Amino acid sequence: MILKALRRWWQCLQKRPDIKRVIIVESMTDVPARLASNFYVVRRAGFDRRAVFNCPCNCGRRIDLNLVKSQGPNWSLAIKNGKATLNPSVWLRDEPCQSHFFIRDNKVMWV
Ligand SMILES: [Zn+2]
Numbered sequence: 001m002i003l004k005a006l007r008r009w010w011q012c013l014q015k016r017p018d019i020k021r022v023i024i025v026e027s028m029t030d031v032p033a034r035l036a037s038n039f040y041v042v043r044r045a046g047f048d049r050r051a052v053f054n055c056p057c058n059c060g061r062r063i064d065l066n067l068v069k070s071q072g073p074n075w076s077l078a079i080k081n082g083k084a085t086l087n088p089s090v091w092l093r094d095e096p097c098q099s100h101f102f103i104r105d106n107k108v109m110w111v
Helices: 002-014
Strands: 021-025 038-044 047-054 062-066 076-080 083-091 100-104 107-110
Touching: 062 083
Parallel strands: 021 038
Antiparallel strands: 038 047, 047 062, 076 083, 083 100, 100 107
């Protein structure tokens, strides 16, 4: 019981996940190699095309989401007051970290 609570607390400390800044760029080539805690949105002709950010568990995995409906599985992104909200959740089923989370107003909510 206590051990479980401790472990959870430790995991929370390890995961400093929240997004610092939403940065809008014009193409994938404008997304830097080091993303830090930033959330990059590729927007062209007024349309959001991709969202690129690091896995919030700090595993170093780069997440690249498709925001275009016609191109297979896609997410919808809302940016309000410079803060990102993403739907549905992101689940890295095939990665060792198995991260599963929502992004709401730049905050990472673990599932
Ligand atoms: Zn991860």
